[in-house]
Amino acid sequence: MAGLKRFKYTDKDHAAIVADCIERIKQVYGEAYWNDFEEDNAGVMLIEAFAYIADLLLFYLDRQANESYLPTAQERQNLINICKLVGYVPKNAVSAQAEIKISIDEPHASDITLPAKSQISTNAGLIFEISGDAVIKAGELFATVNALEGETYTDNTGVSDGNKYQEFYIGRSGIVEIQEVLINNEAWEYVDSFVEYSESDKIYSAEIDAWQRGKISFGDGKNGAVPEKNARIYVTYRVGGGIRGNVAPNTITSVRDVAKDADGNTIPVKITNEDWASGGSEPESINHIKLYAPRYFKTQDRCVTQDDYETFAIYYGGIAKAKAVVRERSGEANIIRIYVLSYGQKSSSVAVPNETLKNNLLEYLENYKMLTDWIEIENGTWKAVDFSGEITILDGFNAADILEKINAALNSLMDIDSREMGEALRISDVYAIIDNIEGVDYVELVTPSETVNAESNELLTLGSVNFTIKTVNNGSSGKNI
Numbered sequence: 001m002a003g004l005k006r007f008k009y010t011d012k013d014h015a016a017i018v019a020d021c022i023e024r025i026k027q028v029y030g031e032a033y034w035n036d037f038e039e040d041n042a043g044v045m046l047i048e049a050f051a052y053i054a055d056l057l058l059f060y061l062d063r064q065a066n067e068s069y070l071p072t073a074q075e076r077q078n079l080i081n082i083c084k085l086v087g088y089v090p091k092n093a094v095s096a097q098a099e100i101k102i103s104i105d106e107p108h109a110s111d112i113t114l115p116a117k118s119q120i121s122t123n124a125g126l127i128f129e130i131s132g133d134a135v136i137k138a139g140e141l142f143a144t145v146n147a148l149e150g151e152t153y154t155d156n157t158g159v160s161d162g163n164k165y166q167e168f169y170i171g172r173s174g175i176v177e178i179q180e181v182l183i184n185n186e187a188w189e190y191v192d193s194f195v196e197y198s199e200s201d202k203i204y205s206a207e208i209d210a211w212q213r214g215k216i217s218f219g220d221g222k223n224g225a226v227p228e229k230n231a232r233i234y235v236t237y238r239v240g241g242g243i244r245g246n247v248a249p250n251t252i253t254s255v256r257d258v259a260k261d262a263d264g265n266t267i268p269v270k271i272t273n274e275d276w277a278s279g280g281s282e283p284e285s286i287n288h289i290k291l292y293a294p295r296y297f298k299t300q301d302r303c304v305t306q307d308d309y310e311t312f313a314i315y316y317g318g319i320a321k322a323k324a325v326v327r328e329r330s331g332e333a334n335i336i337r338i339y340v341l342s343y344g345q346k347s348s349s350v351a352v353p354n355e356t357l358k359n360n361l362l363e364y365l366e367n368y369k370m371l372t373d374w375i376e377i378e379n380g381t382w383k384a385v386d387f388s389g390e391i392t393i394l395d396g397f398n399a400a401d402i403l404e405k406i407n408a409a410l411n412s413l414m415d416i417d418s419r420e421m422g423e424a425l426r427i428s429d430v431y432a433i434i435d436n437i438e439g440v441d442y443v444e445l446v447t448p449s450e451t452v453n454a455e456s457n458e459l460l461t462l463g464s465v466n467f468t469i470k471t472v473n474n475g476s477s478g479k480n481i
Helices: 014-029 042-066 076-086 286-299 306-316 355-365 399-413 427-435
Strands: 097-103 112-114 119-122 127-130 134-136 142-149 151-159 167-169 175-183 186-190 203-208 214-217 232-239 252-255 259-261 270-272 319-329 334-343 373-379 381-393 440-447 458-471 475-479
Touching: 014 042, 076 286, 097 127, 097 134, 097 355, 127 151, 134 142, 151 167, 175 203, 175 214, 214 232, 286 306, 306 319, 306 334, 306 355, 334 355, 355 373, 381 399, 399 427, 399 458, 427 440
Parallel strands: 186 203, 334 373, 381 458
Antiparallel strands: 097 142, 097 270, 112 134, 112 259, 119 127, 119 252, 127 142, 151 232, 167 214, 175 186, 175 232, 203 214, 252 270, 319 334, 381 440, 458 475
């Protein structure tokens, strides 16, 4: 329409808002009424105060728009909510698993039992719980049992008011798993969604949020039963998880509970983990969620392609990297070999998974595989890539700052969450990320001297970083740690 001014939607910063306000005032009132737009004018002060508030509001509006989409969201809880739309549940921290050997010095006349959920620990006090009863048979000297890092708690989370859509929050944080919900001492069943259930089904839904706090939800009396009024609700859950649980062999040596024989006598036992604990991992990173949520949706809850097997192996939890290879095709079955690596003790490190983790993964994949597929789980390998050379920086830049930025850039390039097994490292990528650092004039790499290739079951990781720094004008000025 005539007379309407086209609005500049991209001019949303403070200075642009001030300029638009002044221009609008001039158009409406004319310079005869207000012509002093110097910064010390009281009216300009009010305009700038308004522009500050508008700039802030527009910033938050932009952030809200970004948080509505998977590729642009940055807040973990928003990503969790978005992923519900495609049935993907971002992984929380995962507890490490260990195989524990429980032994006695001399054979006993009756069975000796260390009951399930008994706590054992490392010398540093990191707690594990055994998964089932550990029984040393009469006349034998040892037994083996699986253990999970973390502690189990049972809390009374509240009392039902008899209304529909009830929600109860668990007060403790750091939750990795919600195991059981009891209402008036009766176990209710966990479900992902209430949609397909009736008013008589005793079901609940559970969610662990971005801060690892737990929430329990119930139905509306039409899709899922409503807990009766004044019913007490007890929740059993586990707290722990993370790479801290990937402890070295022979470090889990303390027993916090007691073992007893058939007569109830306390029997002293020794424990140890003869292999590494493995499978412990931190909560899934934001970048990893954005990468794997679409991949998981594409699987449609079944393993058909090699990508499907890799995605489900990662989704299981505790597996850092997976590579599926069709080893053999025959008239009866396809043999799918999956190479896997677990997370190591340090951030961005990998390790060989123990047999317990691999067996549990195999059992999990059996639920999704094609009927004619035969699955084998094997250890992957990794190769550390060392970086060294000479970097010339421009005059006026600090060598220590440049080295810090180089280390950060290489850590990002070799981050295990962003690299795949079998993926080569192009030397041009190394030159590019270093050349793009402000203050770097040019770089001469000694190692790697060419593109580094990887086997299909091999992951390239970050090795040592050792660069000599010199300035354009006055020669050497620093060396990397």
